[in-house]
Amino acid sequence: KQEVTQIPAALSVPEGENLVLNCSFTDSAIYNLQWFRQDPGKGLTSLLLIQSSQREQTSGRLNASLDKSSGRSTLYIAASQPGDSATYLCAVRTNDYKLSFGAGTTVTVRA
Amino acid sequence: GAGVSQSPSNKVTEKGKDVELRCDPISGHTALYWYRQRLGQGLEFLIYFQGNSAPDKSGLPSDRFSAERTGESVSTLTIQRTQQEDSAVYLCASSPPGLVTYNEQFFGPGTRLTVL
Numbered sequence: 001k002q003e004v005t006q007i008p009a010a011l012s013v014p015e016g017e018n019l020v021l022n023c024s025f026t027d028s029a030i031y032n033l034q035w036f037r038q039d040p041g042k043g044l045t046s047l048l049l050i051q052s053s054q055r056e057q058t059s060g061r062l063n064a065s066l067d068k069s070s071g072r073s074t075l076y077i078a079a080s081q082p083g084d085s086a087t088y089l090c091a092v093r094t095n096d097y098k099l100s101f102g103a104g105t106t107v108t109v110r111a
Numbered sequence: 112g113a114g115v116s117q118s119p120s121n122k123v124t125e126k127g128k129d130v131e132l133r134c135d136p137i138s139g140h141t142a143l144y145w146y147r148q149r150l151g152q153g154l155e156f157l158i159y160f161q162g163n164s165a166p167d168k169s170g171l172p173s174d175r176f177s178a179e180r181t182g183e184s185v186s187t188l189t190i191q192r193t194q195q196e197d198s199a200v201y202l203c204a205s206s207p208p209g210l211v212t213y214n215e216q217f218f219g220p221g222t223r224l225t226v227l
Binding site: 004034036041042043044045046049089091097098099100101102103104 | 115117142144146152153154156159166167170202204215216217218219220221223
C-alpha cells in the first residue's frame with residue numbers, strides 16, 4: 001500500500017523567503033505525482049503534475065522536482081507572498097486509478 | 112471554462128437520514144472520482160467512474176455508500192442511514208479522455224457534510 005508523507009506539517013515564513021515543501025512515498029512504481037493547493041473551505045487547485053519520466057516541472061514561481069528512485073518530491077516556491085498561505089498537498093498515482101494523498105503542509109506567509 | 116461543480120456546498124443532517132451529493136464534472140471529461148476528507152486527515156479515495164461504469168469501488172467504506180453516474184456526466188453519491196463518522200468534506204474530481212493513469216485530476220469545491 002502506498003504511503004505518502006509530507007514534512008513539515010506546518011511552516012511559517014516572512015514574506016519574500018523561499019519555501020521548500022517535502023513529499024516522500026514508499027512505492028516508487030508511480031505513474032505521476034501531483035501537487036495541489038487547498039484554501040480553507042475550498043476544493044483543491046492543481047499546481048503541477050510531474051509524469052514519472054520527468055525530473056521537474058516549473059510554473060511561474062513554482063518548481064517541483066521528482067526523484068522516483070528515492071521516493072521523493074520537493075516543491076519550491078520562490079519569493080513567497082501572503083497569498084501563498086494555504087495547505088499544500090502532494091498526491092501520487094500508482095498502478096491503479098486513485099491518487100494517494102499526503103496529509104499536507106500548512107503554510108503561513110507573514111507580511 | 113466551467114470547472115467541476117458540486118452541490119450542495121454544505122449539508123447538515125441528522126443521524127440515520129439519507130443524503131445525496133451531486134457532482135457535475137467538466138464537460139467532456141470521461142473519468143470521475145469521489146474522495147473524502149475527514150477533519151485533520153488526508154483525502155481518501157472512494158470510487159472511480161470511467162464513463163458510466165465504476166471499475167473501482169474499493170474505497171467505499173460500507174454498503175451504506177453508493178454512487179452512480181448517468182449520461183457520462185453528472186454523478187450522485189448517496190449515503191444511507193448516515194452516521195456521525197460520515198461527517199467530512201466530499202470532493203469530486205474529473206479528468207479528460209486519454210490514458211487515465213497519466214491524466215491530471217481537476218477537483219470541485221467539495222460538499223461539507225455534517226451529521227448531528
